[in-house]
Amino acid sequence: MKDKIKEFIAETTFTDVNSFNDDTMIFDEGIFDSMGLLGLINFLESEFGIVTDDTELQEENFGSVERIADFVGRKMSLAS
Amino acid sequence: MKEKFSRDIIKLKDIDKTINDICSKLKQDVHQVLKRRGGVIGVSGGIDSSVTLALATKAFGSENLLGVMLPEKDSSPDSKEFAQKLTSKFGVKVIEENISGALDGFKCYQRRDEAVKRVIPEFNPLTDKMKIVIPEELIRKNLPPVFHVTVIFADGSQKSERLPMNEYLQIVAASNFKQRSRMSMLYYHAEALHYAVIGTPNKHEVEQGFFVKYGDGGADVMPIGNLFKTQVYEIARYLGVPQEIIDRTPTTDTYSAEQTQEEFFYQMPFEDMDLLWYGWENGYTASEVAPAMNLSEEAVIKIFKNFERKKKTTDYLRRPPIHDYPC
Incomplete structure (x- = not known):
């Protein structure tokens, strides 16, 4: 899952996939902006069937690849 | 040595000197660098364009300035009244150029409303109003803002939905026709008079990117581009900008429903x-x-x-x- 998320981020931001790690703070580092976040929400929905509520839009859930993967994992296990 | 940080730290220490320095640079830039004989200013009735006009009057004299009101369908009617009060106070000639026709030609409203309707199908642009906001609960979450569209229906009820990327981009792109049409009109008058376009963005707008590229960001000089908003207010009071303008809550005056700059951008x-x-x-x-x-x-x-x-x-x-x- 992490690889898929990393690939998505790299592709949509024209960034080398090796230039950031799982724990890189993607928004703090300026890799992702508002548009990136909106695109990511769409991507998580289409790729993993995850619907993100506004209240879940927090750094704890979206700050890094690791956090996004954890968030998706939690949502998926809740759904099942 | 760095001054100790306090709530007074950005208060203008010598307001006369700040004003004189801005005015003499403005004069130098327009006359000596740009070789233009005066200035055109888009006047919205807001605090930034009012202070810009007040400073430019001091720099060039009212006879070398033209104020242009650029309303369109969604503009607040107050804007015109305030802009007229301002230009009459400073003795600057003002004209009105309604840009609604140009915006219709660009299909500005149609393109924007189509995107809104994809998110809130009940939206009727003829009777309802809309705006874009950052919901309160999303502020200070240390993530970039995610925008919502809010529709205020004719009966006063409201509906708000998060904007998907394509709809958000379409609404912003369509709305930006407004600022870009205003810029075109200002340059028409500036060129016809051999004047410069005097832009009105303040420091936050310039540095945080709260302007439209080649829209309100399209100007020859930006004399308040280095002033914080509270400093703009200080100068407004000092130069005698009408009190109603000073007391007015800054809005974007862009969408049909009133939207403060704080709820749209600054948070x-x-x-x-x-x-x-x-x-x-x-x-x-x-x-x-x-x-x-x-x-x-x-x-x-x-x-x-x-x-x-x-x-x-x-x-x-x-x-x-x-x-x-x-x-």
Whole structure:
């Protein structure tokens, strides 16, 4: 899952996939902006069937690849 | 040595000197650098364009200025009244150019409303009003803002939905016709009079990217581009800008429903933002800034990070065309 998320981020931001790690703070580092976040929400929905509520839009859930993967994992296990 | 951080730190120490320095640079830039004989200013009835006009009057004399009101279908009727009061107070000639026809030609409203209807199908642009906001619960989450569209129906009820990317982009792109049409009209008058276009963005708008590239960001000079909003207000009071304009809540005057600049973009009151931005820009630490702001150090760090991100992600807007290509 992490690889898929990393690939998505790299592709949509024209960034080398090796230039950031799982724990890189993607928004703090300026890799992702508002548009990136909106695109990511769409991507998580289409790729993993995850619907993100506004209240879940927090750094704890979206700050890094690791956090996004954890968030998706939690949502998926809740759904099942 | 750095001055101790306090809530008074950005108060203009010598307001006369600041005003004279701005006016003499403005005169120098327009006459000597740009070789233009006066200035055209888009007057919206807001505080920034009012102070810009007041300063330009001091620099060039009212006879060398033209104020242009540029209303369109969604403009607040108050804007015109305030703009007229302002220009009459400073003795500047003002004309009105309604840009609604040009915007219809660009299909500005149609393109915007189509995108709104895809998110809120019940929206009827003929009877309902709309605006874009950052919901309160999303503020200060240390993530970039995610925008919602709010429709205010004719019966007063409201509906708000998060905007998917394509709809958000279409609404912003369509709405930006407004600022770009205004810029075109200002340049028409400036060229016809051999004047310069005097832009009205303040420091936050320039540095946080709260302007439309080649729209309100399209001007020859921006005399208040280095002033914090609270400093703009200080100058407004000093130069005698009408009180109604000073008392007015700053709005974007862009969407059919009234939208404050705070709910659309800045996410905090100007008084706080000015100080926090100053602290961040001048290398004050969170521990130096937090006590004066009545905030925790952690909150200040988050806000500083947010400023840094905003500046980085809006670089595109401030960048001129890249032309250093190989030949």
